[in-house]
Amino acid sequence: MTSKLVWEDLRIEFEKIGGPGQLWRAEIKRICQYRILQKKNLGLPAELFGFVDWDVDDLAQTVITERLLARGQARFIFDTVESLDHARKLLSNEVSFTLEDRRVPNQVDNVWSNLEPRLREAGWSPEGKGPGDNSEDDAKKIKEIARQILNLKRLRNRGQQRLSPLFAGETLSGLAEQIVREQPQVSAYVIQMALRTALAKISPRLSMEAVGSTEKEFDEVAGRGTLRWVDSLDSSEGLFAHAQKVLEILGQEGSEIVFQIASGATQSEIAAVLGVSRTTAVKRIEQAQELLVKTLKSLELGEEDNLKIIQEVFVILGAGISDGVMVK
Amino acid sequence: MMGKLQLPKIEIGQVRKLDSIKGIASSRLVAIAEVDAMDATCLVFLLSNATDAATPRDVVISKNDVALPYDIALMGDYLSRADQGRLASNPILGKLSEELIRAVRHAVDISPFGAINIDENKYSVEVGSFPAQKYDAVWTFRDAEAANFALLTFVRNKSSLEFAVKFLQINHENPSAFDDPEVNLDAIRFRAISKERIEVAA
Numbered sequence: 001m002t003s004k005l006v007w008e009d010l011r012i013e014f015e016k017i018g019g020p021g022q023l024w025r026a027e028i029k030r031i032c033q034y035r036i037l038q039k040k041n042l043g044l045p046a047e048l049f050g051f052v053d054w055d056v057d058d059l060a061q062t063v064i065t066e067r068l069l070a071r072g073q074a075r076f077i078f079d080t081v082e083s084l085d086h087a088r089k090l091l092s093n094e095v096s097f098t099l100e101d102r103r104v105p106n107q108v109d110n111v112w113s114n115l116e117p118r119l120r121e122a123g124w125s126p127e128g129k130g131p132g133d134n135s136e137d138d139a140k141k142i143k144e145i146a147r148q149i150l151n152l153k154r155l156r157n158r159g160q161q162r163l164s165p166l167f168a169g170e171t172l173s174g175l176a177e178q179i180v181r182e183q184p185q186v187s188a189y190v191i192q193m194a195l196r197t198a199l200a201k202i203s204p205r206l207s208m209e210a211v212g213s214t215e216k217e218f219d220e221v222a223g224r225g226t227l228r229w230v231d232s233l234d235s236s237e238g239l240f241a242h243a244q245k246v247l248e249i250l251g252q253e254g255s256e257i258v259f260q261i262a263s264g265a266t267q268s269e270i271a272a273v274l275g276v277s278r279t280t281a282v283k284r285i286e287q288a289q290e291l292l293v294k295t296l297k298s299l300e301l302g303e304e305d306n307l308k309i310i311q312e313v314f315v316i317l318g319a320g321i322s323d324g325v326m327v328k
Numbered sequence: 329m330m331g332k333l334q335l336p337k338i339e340i341g342q343v344r345k346l347d348s349i350k351g352i353a354s355s356r357l358v359a360i361a362e363v364d365a366m367d368a369t370c371l372v373f374l375l376s377n378a379t380d381a382a383t384p385r386d387v388v389i390s391k392n393d394v395a396l397p398y399d400i401a402l403m404g405d406y407l408s409r410a411d412q413g414r415l416a417s418n419p420i421l422g423k424l425s426e427e428l429i430r431a432v433r434h435a436v437d438i439s440p441f442g443a444i445n446i447d448e449n450k451y452s453v454e455v456g457s458f459p460a461q462k463y464d465a466v467w468t469f470r471d472a473e474a475a476n477f478a479l480l481t482f483v484r485n486k487s488s489l490e491f492a493v494k495f496l497q498i499n500h501e502n503p504s505a506f507d508d509p510e511v512n513l514d515a516i517r518f519r520a521i522s523k524e525r526i527e528v529a530a
Binding site: 071072073075076079080081082083085086090093097100101 | 345347354356378380391397398399421
């Protein structure tokens with residue numbers, strides 16, 4: 001029978017070998033696993049954080065070498081904490097800091113810095129701390145604002161190698177006014193999360209991260225949460241996981257094409273969004289459609305399940321159906 | 329017979345762990361800013377490892393200057409009182425100069441808002457530059473640290489009965505401590521009563 005891990009075990013191990021050992025590594029891996037799952041669910045690619053792919057061992061090793069050893073943070077934790085929960089919180093922060101250190105600055109940062117003054121100008125008066133007490137309420141608001149962002153007219157893509165502007169200033173002012181009109185006291189956290197949600201759908205490269213661990217994240221790390229990989233299509237989590245997988249295979253451009261088609265964009269409009277000629281766009285649209293069909297086939301599910309997954313893909317992408325017509 | 333265990337004396341500038349309060353607040357590293365033998369308490373500055381998120385109200389001290397294996401941020405606004413008993417049994421982890429501690433206290437006192445003004449070269453420190461904004465993750469982190477620190481420490485009220493009892497307990501064998509004109513009157517009264525009881529009993 002194995003006994004339950006306590007801080008004393010980690011402390012003794014550290015003392016014995018003069019640094020973090022296997023028990024520490026196992027805890028860090030557990031936290032990394034959760035963080036990776038969280039990022040995957042948000043559609044964030046590993047390259048955004050300087051990794052080739054989302055590999056738990058890679059991330060855990062980076063946390064250990066760059067933070068716990070090189071910056072002496074393992075020793076800080078050893079010197080400071082008295083309980084496993086406290087140790088996990090600090091380790092969780094270390095994982096956040098590692099990801100933040102490696103994060104490539106992106107357009108979402110630019111969008112937020114352009115949007116925030118416009119919100120204030122429009123009379124925005126945020127109330128309360130970051131995440132609100134009612135996470136369901138927050139989730140509802142995030143979804144609503146994300147949908148508004150997805151509906152904004154985007155500027156033509158000027159290539160992926162540079163941070164070309166996403167929205168015109170006037171468009172952002174309109175968004176700010178709409179947000180303030182409808183939810184004048186909405187928190188910055190909700191707007192930032194909505195931006196992250198919306199822009200991760202438009203392009204997974206365009207997301208933002210925050211340093212720090214919320215209590216909810218900590219509960220997940222401590223194994224008290226609900227975030228799990230679910231395979232069954234009967235649950236919304238399972239459906240979401242399958243749809244996410246499809247989007248992952250479609251890639252950034254493929255997802256953009258599916259989103260544009262779903263919202264009734266013409267070939268010329270899709271060409272403008274992709275920043276390519278119409279002829280090239282037509283080819284890419286065909287490729288994306290073929291890839292989508294191939295991916296669905298590879299899942300080996302029935303037609304009804306495939307339809308459910310496609311619908312979920314549209315929901316994730318921010319497209320919807322109104323009066324039998326696809327809308328953004 | 330074993331001799332009485334001699335713990336290293338608490339002195340200004342020492343970096344020590346302030347013990348947790350089970351189920352209420354978790355432990356933190358602190359720097360001693362003032363020691364008061366009158367009621368066996370001391371003023372402490374909260375220390376943090378979040379040097380990347382140090383704001384203009386914090387001072388970042390290099391590991392070489394604090395004799396620790398990691399850099400540390402001294403959070404200028406987080407100064408409060410703790411019982412020496414919750415520090416005394418923990419080892420001295422590092423040491424800051426008394427001069428630096430005084431300089432930070434002074435800088436925080438004279439500028440309650442905005443960046444603190446301290447001679448970075450003179451004290452080999454760096455004033456933080458992270459622009460914490462209301463409701464962002466660093467703001468939330470600092471808020472949580474403040475809440476935990478408030479539970480770990482307390483504000484002393486020298487006129488309270490609690491202080492009088494504590495003063496009496498600590499100084500019951502030191503009559504000269506009661507000569508101080510600032511001694512709580514209740515403490516003097518309690519001492520007089522307890523002394524009377526001893527005499528009556530005798």
